[in-house]
Amino acid sequence: CICRQALQYTYLRFVCQNAGAYQPRGAGSRPNQRSHRQNCPFEIVIHANGTGDKLVVLSMSSEHNHTIVPEAFRHTRKQRKLPEDARERAKLMLDVGANVTKVKSYLMENTGKIVSNSDVQNLRNQLREAKKGANPVITIVEQLQSVPGATVEVQESGGVISAIVYQSEAMVRIFEAYPEVLIFDATYKVNNRNMPLFLPMVVDGNGNSRVVAVILTANEEADTVTTAINFFQRTFKSCDKVRSLLVDKDLTALKILTQCFSNAEANLCQFHVLRTFRRQVTESQMGITASQKNAIIENLQKMVHSATQAKFESLYSELQHLGSPRFMEYFDKNWYGCRQQWAWCYTKLSMNIGLTGTQRLESFHRRVKGVTGRNAEMTSFVGDLLLVLRATDEELNHQSFDALNRPMPPPPRTSFLYSYYRVLTPYAFAHVQKEAGHISSTTVNDGLSKNREGILSVTRQSCQCAAFNAFLLPCRHILRLREQELLPLFHENLVPQRWLQRYWLSVTEMPSTDSSVTVHTTEKKEKRVLTETQKFRKAHSVCIELAQVASSVGMTEFNRRISLLEYVLQAWKEGTALGIEIQSEPLRREPLQHLPQGDRTSTSDDNVFDTFDIDALLGRTPSDWSIQNNRPGPNNRKQRNSPKLSDSPKLNDSPKLSVVIRLSDSLKLSDSSKLSDSSKLSDSPKLSDSPKLS
Numbered sequence: 001c002i003c004r005q006a007l008q009y010t011y012l013r014f015v016c017q018n019a020g021a022y023q024p025r026g027a028g029s030r031p032n033q034r035s036h037r038q039n040c041p042f043e044i045v046i047h048a049n050g051t052g053d054k055l056v057v058l059s060m061s062s063e064h065n066h067t068i069v070p071e072a073f074r075h076t077r078k079q080r081k082l083p084e085d086a087r088e089r090a091k092l093m094l095d096v097g098a099n100v101t102k103v104k105s106y107l108m109e110n111t112g113k114i115v116s117n118s119d120v121q122n123l124r125n126q127l128r129e130a131k132k133g134a135n136p137v138i139t140i141v142e143q144l145q146s147v148p149g150a151t152v153e154v155q156e157s158g159g160v161i162s163a164i165v166y167q168s169e170a171m172v173r174i175f176e177a178y179p180e181v182l183i184f185d186a187t188y189k190v191n192n193r194n195m196p197l198f199l200p201m202v203v204d205g206n207g208n209s210r211v212v213a214v215i216l217t218a219n220e221e222a223d224t225v226t227t228a229i230n231f232f233q234r235t236f237k238s239c240d241k242v243r244s245l246l247v248d249k250d251l252t253a254l255k256i257l258t259q260c261f262s263n264a265e266a267n268l269c270q271f272h273v274l275r276t277f278r279r280q281v282t283e284s285q286m287g288i289t290a291s292q293k294n295a296i297i298e299n300l301q302k303m304v305h306s307a308t309q310a311k312f313e314s315l316y317s318e319l320q321h322l323g324s325p326r327f328m329e330y331f332d333k334n335w336y337g338c339r340q341q342w343a344w345c346y347t348k349l350s351m352n353i354g355l356t357g358t359q360r361l362e363s364f365h366r367r368v369k370g371v372t373g374r375n376a377e378m379t380s381f382v383g384d385l386l387l388v389l390r391a392t393d394e395e396l397n398h399q400s401f402d403a404l405n406r407p408m409p410p411p412p413r414t415s416f417l418y419s420y421y422r423v424l425t426p427y428a429f430a431h432v433q434k435e436a437g438h439i440s441s442t443t444v445n446d447g448l449s450k451n452r453e454g455i456l457s458v459t460r461q462s463c464q465c466a467a468f469n470a471f472l473l474p475c476r477h478i479l480r481l482r483e484q485e486l487l488p489l490f491h492e493n494l495v496p497q498r499w500l501q502r503y504w505l506s507v508t509e510m511p512s513t514d515s516s517v518t519v520h521t522t523e524k525k526e527k528r529v530l531t532e533t534q535k536f537r538k539a540h541s542v543c544i545e546l547a548q549v550a551s552s553v554g555m556t557e558f559n560r561r562i563s564l565l566e567y568v569l570q571a572w573k574e575g576t577a578l579g580i581e582i583q584s585e586p587l588r589r590e591p592l593q594h595l596p597q598g599d600r601t602s603t604s605d606d607n608v609f610d611t612f613d614i615d616a617l618l619g620r621t622p623s624d625w626s627i628q629n630n631r632p633g634p635n636n637r638k639q640r641n642s643p644k645l646s647d648s649p650k651l652n653d654s655p656k657l658s659v660v661i662r663l664s665d666s667l668k669l670s671d672s673s674k675l676s677d678s679s680k681l682s683d684s685p686k687l688s689d690s691p692k693l694s
């Protein structure tokens with residue numbers, strides 16, 4: 001039986017692809033072997049019946065006037081047409097120098113379609129045409145502007161381009177979400193115009209490096225760089241939230257940067273500081289002996305790594321006794337005054353995620369140069385740069401989803417670490433887990449703890465140690481203190497938003513600027529408002545499938561399923577918001593390991609994070625079902641799209657219940673209390689009493 005509402009057509013005629021008469025386009029000089037049209041009589045005509053609830057075959061002629069070869073079907077022009085994203089991907093591969101045969105076999109494997117060498121050649125020709133352009137600067141700007149949602153600013157002085165600043169939508173979004181650590185440095189000799197390239201970089205919630213702008217300047221003079229950075233300041237709202245700037249000392253932009261990011265601590269790259277020491281402190285420049293030089297260098301290395309300010313000062317006075325006035329003059333003039341920027345005892349106090357240098361950015365520079373080559377022609381340089389950025393994003397996306405698909409093994413549910421595991425990104429969790437491993441060997445007395453960093457003052461949510469300051473996540477000292485004071489070792493206030501997995505997903509799962517067409521269409525589909533009939537149709541098809549699946553088991557399991565369905569039905573009738581909790585192991589509510597149960601005053605609050613946010617994981621707005629403990633997401637755009645549950649008084653007043661479903665072959669209610677809840681409802685109206693579904 002076909003549901004009446006499901007009929008979309010009243011009349012259908014199926015014909016063979018070889019149907020129809022061939023109509024010569026030209027003078028008929030070419031033989032018509034290129035056309036499929038050869039009057040094949042094959043035809044099936046289908047019509048809706050009078051009441052419109054059934055389809056009737058009116059006529060059928062099953063004879064073809066040609067041979068039928070299933071394989072040949074795949075070779076027809078229509079079947080061979082490549083999807084747009086596959087074409088784009090192939091162009092990208094050709095652009096980075098992949099050979100035609102490899103691209104061809106890649107396309108055939110990934111699309112399952114027949115691809116010829118000339119198809120790939122055509123793609124390459126299209127690519128070359130697109131790259132041609134008379135004015136390189138105009139072409140560059142056009143290239144950059146062609147990225148949807150991108151901002152491009154070109155600064156001119158006297159008709160000469162002084163700076164080009166590019167930011168994609170995703171770059172802006174990521175900077176605003178993760179502004180705390182900014183790595184800033186220039187790379188040179190990447191293009192034939194000698195324009196230095198700046199790729200400011202931040203670190204996202206899962207510890208990944210993210211480029212947040214592309215800045216090309218005509219030179220490295222202060223004026224030029226200042227205007228470029230001012231632009232950065234204008235487009236980014238969160239410049240005042242930058243906590244640490246990782247830079248090299250020889251960077252001319254350093255002074256401008258510290259003015260622009262006024263709340264940030266500048267941290268000089270340790271590697272570069274040590275390299276500069278080795279280059280500057282030589283026998284000839286300082287008038288010292290080789291052994292003096294070695295002693296000075298060794299002392300400087302210790303100063304760079306000194307863990308306490310007292311240690312630093314004692315090393316400094318040792319330096320004065322090494323007997324080189326010329327060196328001391330150099331050191332006092334260039335290094336002592338800015339010791340806060342390079343000695344670890346100072347830099348460890350800024351939130352820098354434990355980074356001691358610009359290595360992340362340097363390795364990205366190498367990656368860019370590996371693709372663009374040195375001193376590349378300007379147009380191809382910019383094109384290649386965009387390619388590297390896009391490829392990096394895609395790779396990161398893949399890694400992120402892969403990490404979600406194959407998560408780390410969880411800590412035991414009885415451990416407080418389990419709560420951190422549930423809310424933190426894998427990267428942030430690894431940090432907390434490492435700190436937790438040292439709790440038992442840590443002592444805290446009267447809010448003080450002593451280690452190689454000296455005497456640290458510890459409170460319930462902060463500490464003076466490097467591990468805490470770098471991440472602002474609970475360190476071994478905080479955890480130890482809380483354990484001693486019988487406080488829960490997990491508390492949501494101990495976790496900054498930037499390390500939350502939910503936050504990370506909402507920031508990174510937004511359709512990126514380079515997202516393919518499919519992403520946009522699915523988004524559109526989700527936003528579509530359905531009419532009541534459309535809603536009914538959709539629900540109906542789900543219910544039919546539900547009935548099939550529900551009835552395919554033995555009587556005991558079937559009864560369980562029916563009572564679960566009746567439970568859902570009853571709850572919906574009463575307007576109760578239902579949530580679904582999916583879990584991979586039986587549900588057990590157990591007190592935190594380090595805490596006697598009696599001390600837990602707010603159990604409901606502690607369990608907030610035990611609910612799995614399906615929507616956050618699937619990257620959807622909660623439009624299809626409501627989730628218990630639904631909190632406004634951190635992302636504004638998502639908030640706007642999602643229905644405001646809190647505005648509905650009915651949902652607020654009704655008790656929030658949760659259906660616990662185990663993810664296994666046989667769906668079972670795993671919690672005995674929930675099971676008895678649903679059996680209480682067994683005298684509720686049977687499904688058969690409810691309004692007919694069809």
Ligand SMILES: [Zn+2]
Nearest residue numbers: 016018040064
């Ligand atoms: Zn035919």
Ligand SMILES: [Zn+2]
Nearest residue numbers: 269272357358
């Ligand atoms: Zn460096």
Ligand SMILES: [Zn+2]
Nearest residue numbers: 463465475477
């Ligand atoms: Zn600490």
